[in-house]
Amino acid sequence: MHVAHLSLQDFRSYPTAEVEFEPGVTAFVGPNGQGKTNLVEAVGYVAAHGSHRASSDAPLVRQGAPRAIVRAAVVKDDRRALIELEINPGRANRARLNRSPVPRPREIVGMLRTVLFAPEDLALVKGDPGERRRFLDELLTLRTPRFAGVRSDYERVLKQRNALLKSAAAHRRSPGAEVLATLDVWDSHLARAGAELLAGRLELTTALRPLLADAYTALAPHGGAADMRYKSSLGDVELSTDRAQLAEQLLGGVAEARKQELERGVSLVGPHRDELVLGLGDLPARGYASHGESWSIALGLRLAAFDLLRSDGDDPVLILDDVFAELDAGRRSRLAGMVAPAEQVLITAAVPADVPEELSGASYAVADGKVTRA
Template identity: 70%
Template sequence: RPRDVLGLLRTVLFAPEDLALVKGDPGERRRFLDELLTARAPRLAGVRQDYERVLKQRNALLKTAAMARRAGGGKGADLSTLEVWDGHLARAGAELTAFRLQLVAALQPLVTAAYGQLAPGGGDTALEYRSSFEGELPTSREQAEEQLLEALRTVRKQEVERGVTLVGPHRDELLLKLGPLPAKGYASHGESWSFALALRLASYELLRADGGEPVLVLDDVFAELDAARRDRLAELVAGGEQVLVTAAVAEDVPKALAGARYAVADGAVRRVTG
């Protein structure tokens, strides 16, 4: 099974698609957090699966209730089991939320340091986890469970009307801030790239601190950066134990990343010398 091989080979991938971490929708940032959680502790794949399974079942019940309400002129389906699913969702959701909050706290200083190295003088960065319901962020798993249960009770009517779960980790957001403003919508293209790279570099440092050297994969990233950012990124990753770089143009790869080079064309691979 895929989950059986999690953690055997840990990698950190830099790719052009990483820009979506800054400019994309909240799902991109939630996925970033959850994939990093799983890389650090493979057992958390089970926590994610538990939550997704409960969410799917609860949404199915709400959808059935919403359809029955519309078909029955306001009379809904039997919702006697909804509170049971509320409990399951709150327990699994609280555990996932608690781990995410711990991860965000660990990432914050590393992202700040990495961004400062990539874009000196570019301003302060901040990671702010925002819950899908009002109130202060929980300080424990137990508190998170209580808050989520209360939030589910509060939005029960809207959920039955819309046929979908409206609160929980699947709707939380990781807000990326550059200075006092959110990076999304305000950061320039270069700033957004630097922020995205800082998130990946912070992930790399976090995995290194856990023990074992991750494999760094830089997939056609340098073409997206100006010369100064190319050189700074190369300096930051050059000390990696294993660094794999792909580039459409060989000259895009900084000299600091010297090593074996291969050319790939029409399915053939050849070693490049010189």
């Protein structure tokens, strides 16, 4: 799988941009603030329908423009598909596949698969649990697109349940029978949707764990062992991936927490409160890993994701956004050797020297809003 062409209209800093790609390595080189990351961010957006730099779509639209359009020609098994996303902040986004509208943009998730590493990924190790949950959920959806609907269903149920709990807490009195009956209904919905999401995360964590260990060892052969485990808001209970059993466990958990939830006005049990715990040796990585170790663990997570997606049959597009400048010579060389065999690698760098010799290939100069083949 690789991207053959990228076309932008009013995306970030670009009124328009057209870039041709080939399999192999493509580097975008230029001073900071010139738009290199905007290009690879657009490729990542086509795959994930979200940005690694922004939590909403509004910053993606060029100032003064009503919308942004991203088009990507994707080649897979010698077949070419044109994906088009229209980004409409405050309104529903639109999608086209081969110039034909699709009912919902999420229906084309999986047409392009990418793994993107950027400086922001340090938050995977040093940030709050939400960053790691997002990592799992985005990879889960990329690998199995139906989880886009599972995540949407769970978020809808959680929002409705939280609204009911907040309303009950605001009245500062014991909830009536009607409120409790309604809460019972939302408990069932949360348990059902939550069990599906939780099972997917558990299966994904099991698959990623050995891949993370191998990737970290390859990057930092003398840096100890990296590990990961899934920590549920249900506490220290044994979890299987049986959906019915998980739903029963979630129902029991919310029942135990009901009094506290009614007092605080928020849902305290469910996948939204879970944690992916990263470890280095016998210690948790968060708070104990050095800056270099944190970089290597974050890179290891992305490389593990790449290997897992690759095991499904197709190389995802690998994107390395301003990565090599942060690495010492040893890690830089080892990372270059690990990613060189990928079908397509997109790199951004401030200067040509930041691109390792092992990753020589096509190069574009990016300056003053222009993208020029070097």
